[in-house]
Amino acid sequence: MAAIKQDDLIESVADAFQYISYYHPKDYIDALALAYEREESSAAKDAIAQILTNSKMSAQGRRPMCQDTGLAVVFVKLGMEVKWSGATMTVDEMIHEGVRRAYTHPDNKLRASVVKDPANRRVNSRDNTPAVIHYEVVAGSDIEITVAAKGGGSENKAKFTTLMPSDSLADWIVDVVPAMGAGWCPPGMLGIGVGGTAEKAMLMAKESLMESIDMQALKSRGPQSRLEELRIEIYDRVNALGIGAQGLGGLTTVLDVKIRDYPTHAASLPVAVIPNCAATRHAHFTLDGSGPVALVPPSPDDYPPVQWRASEDAKRVNLDAVTPEEISSWKPGETLLLNGKLLTGRDAAHKRIKDLLDSGKGLPEGVDFKGRFIYYVGPVDPIDGEVVGPAGPTTSTRMDKFTDMMLSKTGLLGMVGKAERGPTAIEAIKKHKAVYLMAVGGAAYLVSKAIKSSRVVAFEELGMEAIYEFEVQDMPVTVAVDSSGESVHKTGPKLWKSKIAQIPVVSA
């Protein structure tokens, strides 16, 4: 039985987090390529094309597929007979060190998103540590490791409930998914944990997302257990909601539904659901003492021949000369190509702006939103030769409570972000005859190629949350809320839900 070296575990964890930052699992690519072929909604098809094109570009450029490079989650199956050679660290410390090396790698620095003291000061740890680690002690002398990088947009949509034993689990999931909105960047997967206790159900839901996508194979061979029947039922019913890619309305919202279960109390039916997003990122390896693990890169042939291009009817917009009159002519669902200067800002910058305006101090020199658009983004740091690292949109609803302030007090014309807006923001957009545009979440490297220059304008100490000025060229966006308050995230799914209901069900 060979002993495992500390450095082999550290190096393997570091390599695996680098690997998953730019390589999607093949099963995700295959399932998304099939969804692309089948998609009939042009808006959803365009979004899937962007995600597929972005995936291939990330693999070729070995740069993150999404600007949110995730919180590091590690599942460890530790053999009871594992022997260590010269280890001076605990396994926790080795894993944290692997995460630190991955996220600070000079050739592909990943975005550090972890904050310490979460209920108070929320200070960035700067290297994305600590990881969240789960252990299981198993028979044998190996260590099996699964690493995942979980994006905040999808993690924020996790839900838990305790149903009555007689309640329908499928009904609860079908009610809960529309309430998640599109901030979890569908198409993705749903991981469901059923039974055990509250924390056990959540853990099972997360762990189920580490399984390969096999829904089409399951449907072809037919279910062989009640849980498999339930997976198919939930998959079909969730897709029939018509939410579609990025919530734009379409045929595919989920590519698979996974369920894990565990015995529970006779009085309880605990259920947890966690979505996995367009940046589905996980890798698996085993250490047996023979050295660090080398994960095999995908072949270029693993990617479908899909190359996103802006549609011919996309409208070019000059951000440096755009007027309220022009904005009011834009219709929900319309594709625009943005050109000119954009300011950026997300949670922390909005909070600072509010505090400064409330205190009467005014905005820092050089920050002028009058007649401008703001892009909700926290980019990855650039590496050699890049203007900016991957820079996709972040979830816009977090900025809803600041929207009226921004539109009324700064002269802002509109916003660019990800997924739907809530009622408060839509009301403000309507009141100020502004507009909200959405970019595709999970297409961050593709979007970053439209950014031709970048400079920090204010709040440099906030790092990725600073205010930048980007100069963009043909940055693709969709009009998501027009100046009358009509939202494509309401009209799109409604339309596709009714279209799907009219599609005849063909039995296999």
Ligand code: SF4
């Ligand atoms: S794809 Fe969307 S939810 Fe996933 S990490 Fe990226 S921005 Fe977050």
